[in-house]
Amino acid sequence: DVKVTQSSRYLVKRTGEKVFLECVQDMDHENMFWYRQDPGLGLRLIYFSYDVKMKEKGDIPEGYSVSREKKERFSLILESASTNQTSMYLCASSFYRSDNQPQHFGDGTRLSIL
Amino acid sequence: KQEVTQIPAALSVPEGENLVLNCSFTDSAIYNLQWFRQDPGKGLTSLLLIQSSQREQTSGRLNASLDKSSGRSTLYIAASQPGDSATYLCAVGLDDYKLSFGAGTTVTVRA
Numbered sequence: 281d282v283k284v285t286q287s288s289r290y291l292v293k294r295t296g297e298k299v300f301l302e303c304v305q306d307m308d309h310e311n312m313f314w315y316r317q318d319p320g321l322g323l324r325l326i327y328f329s330y331d332v333k334m335k336e337k338g339d340i341p342e343g344y345s346v347s348r349e350k351k352e353r354f355s356l357i358l359e360s361a362s363t364n365q366t367s368m369y370l371c372a373s374s375f376y377r378s379d380n381q382p383q384h385f386g387d388g389t390r391l392s393i394l
Numbered sequence: 395k396q397e398v399t400q401i402p403a404a405l406s407v408p409e410g411e412n413l414v415l416n417c418s419f420t421d422s423a424i425y426n427l428q429w430f431r432q433d434p435g436k437g438l439t440s441l442l443l444i445q446s447s448q449r450e451q452t453s454g455r456l457n458a459s460l461d462k463s464s465g466r467s468t469l470y471i472a473a474s475q476p477g478d479s480a481t482y483l484c485a486v487g488l489d490d491y492k493l494s495f496g497a498g499t500t501v502t503v504r505a
Contacts, residue, residue, distance in 0.1 A: 284437075311490075322496070328491055330490075336491070379487065380443060384440065387437045388435070
């Protein structure tokens with residue numbers, strides 16, 4: 281089974297802090313994704329990566345950056361955390377260029393910024 | 395811009411009843427369509443994926459249909475059980491990477 285592991289289930293940080301969310305997948309997937317999920321707004325794509333050191337902006341990249349130094353690991357960085365970044369963050373991965381392969385999700389990190 | 399709508403937002407049925415969940419989308423030029431399940435406080439679990447060229451997919455008690463021309467997909471869950479209680483999300487594949495998600499239908503199956 282595909283395993284996407286997010287480093288923390290719950291995280292509490294303070295405004296202005298630099299926050300790192302880590303995600304690791306074990307299926308040699310080329311694509312990796314970061315989403316945030318908010319009540320009433322659904323899932324929104326922050327950033328994705330289709331290869332090591334490659335990244336593309338999603339729909340809501342402002343205030344975030346990402347890093348992909350190894351194929352299996354994709355990090356989301358909140359450069360200076362703000363209260364409006366309190367949310368559920370979900371990481372996903374999938375094979376490259378395949379219309380019959382679903383995205384596989386981690387269990388999420390519930391991040392609170394105080 | 396692709397808009398994905400799921401109606402109703404919530405559904406409550408007695409155990410044993412068949413479930414019918416609806417998903418509609420505005421642009422028929424889709425890459426694929428995926429159905430996910432989400433339990434409270436958890437991530438998404440992939441249930442079924444229908445490629446653009448397909449009309450339906452089946453897995454156990456689950457069957458999903460796709461009608462691109464009318465911009466609709468339906469997820470059927472036969473003989474519902476309390477363990478089927480969850481939020482079901484529909485997502486339209488836009489290209490090799492991006493998905494556009496619906497807001498989900500929250501299902502409660504009463505024992």
